[in-house]
Amino acid sequence: MSTKPVHTPTVVLVGHGMVGQRFLEALADRGVTERARVVVLCEEPRPAYDRVQLTSYFNGRTPDDLSMVEDGFMAKHGIELYVGDPAETIDREARTVTARSGQVFPYDTLVLATGSYPFVPPVPGRDARGCFVYRTIEDLLAIEEYAKTSTTGAVVGGGLLGLEAAGALKGLGLDTHIVEFAPRLMPVQVDEGGGAALLRTIEQMGLSVHTGTGTQEVVTEDGAVTGMRLSDGSELAVDMVVFSAGVRPRDQLARDCGLAVGERGGIAVDERCRTSDPAVYAIGECALASDGKVYGLVAPGYEMALTAAATIAEEADEDTAGFTGADMSTKLKLLGVDVASFGDAHGTAEGCLDVVYSDSRSGVYKKLVVDGEGVLLGGVLVGDADSYGMLRPLTGSVPPVSPEQLVLPAGAGAPVALGPSALPDDAVICSCHNVTKHAITQCSTLPEVKKCTKAGTGCGSCVKLIGQLLPAATDKGLCGCFSYTRSELYEITRTLRLTSFAELIDSHGRPEARGGDGCEVCKPTVASILASLAPALELGGYILDGEQASLQDTNDHFLANMQRNGSYSVVPRIPGGEVTPEKLIVIGEVARDFGLYTKITGGQRIDMFGARVEQLPAIWTRLVDAGFESGHAYGKSLRTVKSCVGQTWCRYGVQDSVKMAIQLELRYRGLRSPHKLKSAVSGCARECAEAQSKDFGVIATASGWNLYVGGNGGATPRHADLLAQDLSDAELVRLIDRFLMFYIRTADRLERTSTWLERLEGGLDHLKDVVVHDSLGLCDELESLMAAHVEDYQDEWAQTLDDPERLRRFVSFVNAPDAPDPSVKFVPERDQIKPDLTVLTIGTLEGV
Secondary structure, three states, X not given: OOOOOOOOOEEEEEOOOHHHHHHHHHHHHOOHHHHOEEEEEEOOOOOOEOOOOHHHHHHOOOOOOOEOOOOOHHHHOOEEXXXXXXXXXXEOOOOEEEEOOOOEEEOOEEEEOOOEEEOOOOOOXXXXXXXXXXXOHHHHHHHHHHHOOOOEEEEEOOOHHHHHHHHHHHHOOOEEEEEEOOOOOOOOOOOHHHHHHHHHHHHHOOOEEEEOOOEEEEEEEOOEEEEEEEOOOOEEOOOEEEEOOOEEEOOHXXXXXXOOEOOOOOEEOOOOOEOOOOOEEEOHHHXXXXXXXXXXXXXXXXXXXXXXHHHXXXXXXXXXXXXXXXXXXXXXXXXXXXXXXXXXXOOOOOOOEEEEEEEOOOOEEEEEEEOOOOOEEEEEXXXXXXXXXHHHHHOOOOOOOOHHHHHOOOOOOOOOOOOXXXXXXXXXEEOXXXXXXXXXXXXXXXXXXHHXXXXXXXXXXOHHHHHHHOOOOOOOOOOOXXXXXXXXXXXXXXXXXXXXXXXXXXXXXXXXXXXXXXXXXXXXXXXXXXHHHHHHHOOOOOOOOOHHHHHOOHHHHOOOEEOOOOOEEEOEOOHHHOOOHHHHHHHHHHHHHOOOXXXXXXXXXXXXXXXXXXXXXXXXXXXXXXXXXXXXXXXOEEEEEEEOOHHHHOOOOOOOHHHHHHHHHHHHOOOEOOOOEEEEEEOOOOXXXXXXXXXXXXXXXXXXXXXXXXXXXXXXXXXXXXXXXXXXXXXHHHHHHHHHHHHHHHOXXXXXXXXXHHHOOOHXXXXXXXXXOOOOOOHHHHHHHHHHHXXXXXXXXXXXXXXXXXXXXXXXXXXXXXXXXXXXXXXXXXXXXXXXXXXXXXXXXXXX
C-alpha cells in the first residue's frame, strides 16, 4: 500500500531589505519556518542591512556593522537565501518564480518586498560619469571612490535622504550644494517656519542651499560632470551630482505578471497585504496600502510584514486588525540638526490652532497643532527635538499642561517637563515596532527591552524615553563604602578640594565606612581621581607618595604590569610609534642583558616581559638614561597614540600623522582616567592606523583633521563616532582636551569611553553640545584642567629613580631585598623565554 507524500508548502520572498528581514523574523516567531520551505531572492550582494542608518557608513560603520541579520539566523530556521540573484519573472499560473541565475522556484505563497527605486529627473546629462543615486551600500562605495578626485558636489533633493547625502559629501571634503525644487527643505516633514530654521542652520555649516529651483541640465565634458544648469538660469560648477529626489515603488514584477497596481504606482493590497492574487502578498515600499498610500518609512513596512506573516501563519481572522494605515511621525538628525514631525504637522484639520516658538538665532523652531478643545493634533520640532518622545504618544489627547509650556525653552515661562507617568499604558513608545509603554514596563533593562520587544532597535529615537520608563537601580553607589558614583566623588573632591582618601571617606563615606580603610573598589578609584586632579589641587603628582601608595593596586604599586607567573613587563613609551635606531639598540641590549622576552605590540611599541620586581629599577635606569619614559602600560591612563607614516612618506597621505600623533601622546601621557585610553592618527581616509577603533581617533582630511570618539576594540568592539571634522591642529587639540576631561569627570569606574558614550544621556549629541558648543559652560574649566596636567607632568620612573626611599619598595622580600622570588621561573621557547607555570597533575592514590 503506497503512502502519498506529504506536501511541504513553500514561501518565496522576493527582496531582502529591512522589511523583508522583519517578515522572516515574524515567520520564524510563528513557527512557519518549521513547517514550510522558505526561499529568499535578494538582489543586492549582501543580506538585509539597516538602510535607515546608511549614512553612518561615512562615520566609520562597516557594511557588516549595518547588517540586520543575526549570525546563524538563516541556518537556524532553515531559510534558503540567494544573494545577488533577484527574481526576473513570475508565472502566477504555474506558481513559479524564475531568478536571474535561471533557477526556478515553485511557491505556494509569494511575498513581494521589492522596495523602491530612486527617482532621477529626466534631465540631459543624468547618466554622465559623476552622477550617482543615494540608496544602497554600493551607491555609497561608488560615491566615496569618485569623491577622491572631486572638489565640489551637488545633491538634487532637499528631503531626508538628500540632506543625508549632502552631509556625506561634506564629510568627504567636497564643497556641497543642495538643490530643492520646493520652496523649503524637507517639504513633506516640516512647515515654512521649520524649513526656515533648518535652512539657517545648514547654511551656517557651509553648505549652499538653492530652494524653489530645479535641475534643468547636468553639464558634461568628455562624458563627465562639469556643472549644473538650474531652472532659475543660474549655473553651478560641480564635478559630482547625487540624485536624491524621492523614490518610486518597484512594482515592475507585479505589472509584468498581471497583478493590480495603482495609477501612480505601487502593488495594490488589501488590509491583509494580499494582492489581487490571494497567493501573492506585497509589503513595504512596493505596496499600495488599502488606504491608497505608499509608505516610504520603515515602521509601516514592519507593520505590513507582521500583518502578512500573521495571515500566512493562519493566526489572523477577519476580526483581527489588519494594516489600514500608519503613523508617519519621524525624528531624525540631519547634518547634526534634530528634526521631528508628528501627527497633523501641517495643521490641515479644520479649525486647528498653532502654538509656535521660534528662535532664529539658535536655529530652534517648535510648533504644536491643537484643536479648539486643546487636543494635541501634531507638531514640528527643528533644532531641539528632545520632547518628541513624550509629545508623539500624547497626540490625540489633551496634554496635562498647556501647549505654551511645552514649546518654551528652559527659563522662559517656567516650562513643565512631562515625565513618563503622563503617558497612558497604551501609548506607542516605539513606532518602528509598534511597542507600547505597557510592554516596555514589563522589562527591567534596555537590553531586555530590545530583545523581547525590539523597541529601540529601529531608528533609535525612542531609546531615551525607554530609559526613563525602566526602573532605576536602587543603589548606584560606587561600593559598600560610598553611596556616591565615581563621577559624584570626582565632583565632591574637586569642589571641596579634598586632598586625601581619608578626608573623602570620613566626610562622604557611608556611615559604617567612615574612619575605615576602604575596599579594593574605592581605593584605586579614589587614587585615580586624586591623580587626575593633582595639578588642580596642588598635590604632588607622584602616585606612590604618602597615602596614595596604599591606594594603588599591584600594577601601579610597582609601575609595571604583573604577568601570570609573578614577573613584570617593561613598556617604554614610543610616541607615535617613531623610534631612532639608537633607541632600538638600547631596547635590544636591555632585553638581552636581563633575559627578557620581547614583543612588538599592536600599539606600535616594544614590550619586554619577564622582569623580576627587584630588576625593574636597574632596567629603567638604562632606559631613562637613553631618553625613554614610562609607557604607563600599568595604569588606567593613556597607553599609545598609533600612527601611519602620513604624508611625509606615503603617497596617499594628506597630513603629517606622525607629527600629530607624537604631539598628542606627549600631551596626554600620564593622564589618569577611569579606564585605559588608546588613540591613533591616520594620515588619510585609508585609515591604516585604525583610528576609528580607539577611544579618540584622528583621521586626516585635505582640510585638516576629523575627530572620532568612543571607539573600542577588544571583546566588544565599537566603531568610534565622528565628533567634529576638518579641524585645524589647534582646534583638534582643544576638542580632545575637552573630551578627555569631560570623560574623566563623568565616567563610572572602569568604564571605557565606548560604554560611557552609549550610557551618556543624549549620547553623541549631548557630548557635542558640551565639548563643541559649550552648552554647559564647562569648556574653559576643562581646558584649564588639561593645561594644568600638561604643565605638571613628570615621568614617574624618572621620579622614582631619583629617590632612594621610593626605590625601597622594589623587592620581592622585605627582609631579603636582594633575593629573587624562587617561584618566578622561565623555560626557553623560540630563542626567547616563557613562564614556567606549575600545571595541575592528577595521580593515583596508592592502596585504593
